Amino acid sequence: MTAPVLVVGEAHDGGLSDATKEAVGVALGLAAPENVAGFLAGPTARAACLAFGKFGVSKAFAAEDPRLDGAVTAVVAHLVAGSADALAAGVVLAGGTVFGRDLIARLGVRWNAAVATGVTGLSRAGDALEVRRPIFGGRATETRKLEGSRIAVALRPHAFTPPPEGSATPTVTPVSLDSVPAPLWAPKRSRVEATPRGGGPSLGDASIVVSGGRGVRAAENFHLIEELAASLGAGVGASRAVTDAGWRPASFQVGQTGRTVSPQLYVAVGISGAIQHLVGMVSSRVIVAVNSDASAPIFKVADYGIVGDLFQIVPALTQEVKRVRGL
Amino acid sequence: MEIVVCVKPVPDPETRLRGSADGTTLDIEAVKFVLTGYDESAVEQALLLKEAAPGSKVHVVSAGPSPRTEEVLRASLALGCDTATWVETPPGVGTDPVAAARALGRAVAALPHDLVLVGKQALDDEAGVVGAALAEILGVPDFSAVVDLRWDAGASRLRFQRSTDLGTETWEAPVPCLVALQQAWNDPRTAKLPAILKSRKQPIAKAAPDPAPAGAGASRPAKFELPPPRTGAKLIEFKTPEEAAQKLVKVLQEEAKVFP
Numbered sequence: 001m002t003a004p005v006l007v008v009g010e011a012h013d014g015g016l017s018d019a020t021k022e023a024v025g026v027a028l029g030l031a032a033p034e035n036v037a038g039f040l041a042g043p044t045a046r047a048a049c050l051a052f053g054k055f056g057v058s059k060a061f062a063a064e065d066p067r068l069d070g071a072v073t074a075v076v077a078h079l080v081a082g083s084a085d086a087l088a089a090g091v092v093l094a095g096g097t098v099f100g101r102d103l104i105a106r107l108g109v110r111w112n113a114a115v116a117t118g119v120t121g122l123s124r125a126g127d128a129l130e131v132r133r134p135i136f137g138g139r140a141t142e143t144r145k146l147e148g149s150r151i152a153v154a155l156r157p158h159a160f161t162p163p164p165e166g167s168a169t170p171t172v173t174p175v176s177l178d179s180v181p182a183p184l185w186a187p188k189r190s191r192v193e194a195t196p197r198g199g200g201p202s203l204g205d206a207s208i209v210v211s212g213g214r215g216v217r218a219a220e221n222f223h224l225i226e227e228l229a230a231s232l233g234a235g236v237g238a239s240r241a242v243t244d245a246g247w248r249p250a251s252f253q254v255g256q257t258g259r260t261v262s263p264q265l266y267v268a269v270g271i272s273g274a275i276q277h278l279v280g281m282v283s284s285r286v287i288v289a290v291n292s293d294a295s296a297p298i299f300k301v302a303d304y305g306i307v308g309d310l311f312q313i314v315p316a317l318t319q320e321v322k323r324v325r326g327l
Numbered sequence: 328m329e330i331v332v333c334v335k336p337v338p339d340p341e342t343r344l345r346g347s348a349d350g351t352t353l354d355i356e357a358v359k360f361v362l363t364g365y366d367e368s369a370v371e372q373a374l375l376l377k378e379a380a381p382g383s384k385v386h387v388v389s390a391g392p393s394p395r396t397e398e399v400l401r402a403s404l405a406l407g408c409d410t411a412t413w414v415e416t417p418p419g420v421g422t423d424p425v426a427a428a429r430a431l432g433r434a435v436a437a438l439p440h441d442l443v444l445v446g447k448q449a450l451d452d453e454a455g456v457v458g459a460a461l462a463e464i465l466g467v468p469d470f471s472a473v474v475d476l477r478w479d480a481g482a483s484r485l486r487f488q489r490s491t492d493l494g495t496e497t498w499e500a501p502v503p504c505l506v507a508l509q510q511a512w513n514d515p516r517t518a519k520l521p522a523i524l525k526s527r528k529q530p531i532a533k534a535a536p537d538p539a540p541a542g543a544g545a546s547r548p549a550k551f552e553l554p555p556p557r558t559g560a561k562l563i564e565f566k567t568p569e570e571a572a573q574k575l576v577k578v579l580q581e582e583a584k585v586f587p
Contacts, residue, residue, distance in 0.1 A: 010492075017492075019492075070496075072468040072469070072470070073459065073468075073469065073471075074462065074463065074467075074468050074469065077463065097491075097492045098471055098472045098489075098491040098492055099491070099492070101455050101456075101459075101471070102458075102459040102469065102471050103459075104456070105424070105425075105428075105455070105456040105457075105458070105459035105460045105463075106459045106460065106462070106463045106469075108424070108425035108428070108456060108460045108463075108544075109425060109428065109429075109460050109463035109464050110463050112540060112542060112543040112544060113425075113544045114423075114425075114543075114544025114545050114546045115424060115425050115454075115456055115460075115544070115546055116454075116546055117424075117454050117455055117456055118453060118454070118455075130549065133453075134453075135451065135452050135453055136338075136344060136450070136451060136453070137450070137453070139344055139553070139554075140344050140353070140551060140552065140553050140554075141551075141552045141553075141554070142352075142452075142548050142549075142550065142551055142552070143548070143549045143550035143552075144546055144547065144548055144549060145546070145547055145548075145549045146544060146545075146546050147544060147545045147546075147547070148542070148543065148544025148545060149542070149544070150544050151544060152544075181466075183468075184468055186468075186500070186501050187468050187470070187498060187499070187500035187501070187504070188498065188499050188500070189496055189497065189498050190497045190498070190499065191496070191497040192493050192494055192495070192496050192497075193494050193495045193496075193497075194493070194494040204492075208585070232586075240513060243513075244513060250510065251490065256340055256364060256450070256511070257364065257368075257510075257511035257512070257513050258511075260453075264585045265579065265583070265585040265586065275340065275341060276340070279340065283554075285585065286579070286583045286585045287560075288575065288579070289560060294562075299559060299560040299562075300557065300559055300560075301557050302557075302559075302560035303557070303560060303561065303583065304560055304561050304562075304563060304575060304578060304579070304583070305560030305561070305562045305563065306562070306563045306565070306571050306575060307562060308565070308568065308571060309568075312568040313568050313571055313572065315568075316567075316568035316569050316571065316572040317571075317572040317575065317576070319569075319572065320569070320572035320573055320575075320576050321572075321576060324576055324580075324586075
């Protein structure tokens with residue numbers, strides 16, 4: 001199968017988002033550079049499309065229109081399907097963002113594609129594409145065969161590395177918006193408020209996550225968790241006990257009814273390790289637990305453990321991390 | 328407002344996972360299938376919207392094999408949904424999320440639907456595909472990662488926020504549309520015994536799935552793997568908190584190599 005690969009990107013700060021760069025890297029593993037094309041939709045898509053050239057991608061499709069800032073995914077799916085047909089693409093790839101996953105899902109119907117999301121590995125298997133993806137909150141992994149002449153895949157964030165930078169100027173093909181059905185412009189996005197992060201990465205984005213649990217005892221102690229996270233450049237999470245008690249908002253919750261994270265390093269502080277929490281973090285690469293109760297189930301899934309009083313251990317750890325990092 | 332909520336029976340989260348005999352998928356022998364997680368919360372959200380807009384109805388729809396699908400539909404009726412529709416599919420159809428959306432599509436289209444509600448993703452395959460794919464079938468816009476959903480009856484608009492990679496987005500949208508909820512409620516309502524007893528006698532409408540169009544791609548599970556069991560934490564021995572901190576940072580740097 002040598003049909004071209006179309007990478008549906010998202011622009012970020014005038015360049016390509018990290019998720020898009022990861023998808024470009026995957027595309028270049030599936031097809032020769034001349035058989036990879038990029039796609040961007042947005043108010044300045046044409047200029048942004050030039051960024052694909054940095055990674056050796058020689059063709060790009062640009063849907064440029066002010067209305068695309070805040071357009072529903074259905075509009076973009078409409079345009080992507082048209083571009084994929086124009087390219088005679090066999091595979092469409094998107095990054096592991098909220099947008100990427102919705103887009104790929106829509107292409108399953110609009111473009112009659114075989115679909116997979118949250119993909120952490122992929123390879124050709126004859127005419128099919130074989131993908132690997134974590135399921136059951138990372139408690140299992142499945143390999144899935146995608147069969148058909150059209151395949152659409154959304155990647156999992158951080159599962160792939162961006163390709164090395166080169167330099168090329170891609171040929172940019174403008175994409176017309178005339179065929180978009182009028183009702184799809186009716187929903188209105190009135191405001192976007194960037195998530196306040198206190199300088200740290202967001203929970204889903206972070207390669208290190210520090211989470212606090214019931215052992216923190218009170219809202220006014222949670223700063224210990226946040227200071228350790230800040231020293232590590234980590235995202236901050238919490239167990240359900242913390243968000244239920246209102247010490248931190250629900251958006252901090254890691255677990256079955258919260259977020260699923262899979263960072264390189266997960267530090268669980270004062271978290272006993274109920275199954276509802278474990279399913280949200282067990283696929284992290286390395287897990288560290290700090291807990292005063294040596295029999296806490298968190299120590300069964302952790303790689304490294306410190307049995308001790310978090311009120312002593314955590315400040316010491318913050319100091320040590322700052323020292324090592326020269327902060 | 329006519330609200331359709333789509334749910335999927337998934338293995339009880341406490342289930343011990345095991346591969347099937349041929350190694351392609353989960354062994355469902357002895358697995359208890361339940362209404363839970365994001366789907367249970369989608370039902371809760373539908374019922375909250377119904378209570379806020381008198382005269383509304385909630386229609387629950389599920390596609391899947393017997394008996395588990397019928398069971399989650401009855402559980403939804405017991406919670407307060409008004410009607411239930413079962414799209415009976417052979418085992419396996421639900422393993423391709425686009426096929427699952429197609430199975431639901433005709434049944435949902437046949438119901439009055441101002442708002443179609445789904446959870447963010449099922450707790451088993453975590454595909455998060457059915458919502459947007461179903462919206463594409465219905466020809467309506469969809470909004471994922473939605474938090475804080477309200478119906479503004481005066482303006483005939485849904486008002487909601489989305490928690491996306493950009494941050495918190497504020498939206499308003501006319502109906503019909505599909506909403507995929509980002510959050511799960513930690514404490515959705517539980518059914519009362521009389522409602523559970525009544526739900527056993529309530530009718531469940533049956534609908535036929537739409538077949539895939541010719542040439543459509545297929546996604547099927549080929550291998551199911553469990554990670555090697557974690558052997559338990561290597562415990563850091565220490566006399567002072569400072570020593571614990573130093574030893575941990577060293578081991579993270581040199582052994583685990585996760586620390587700069």
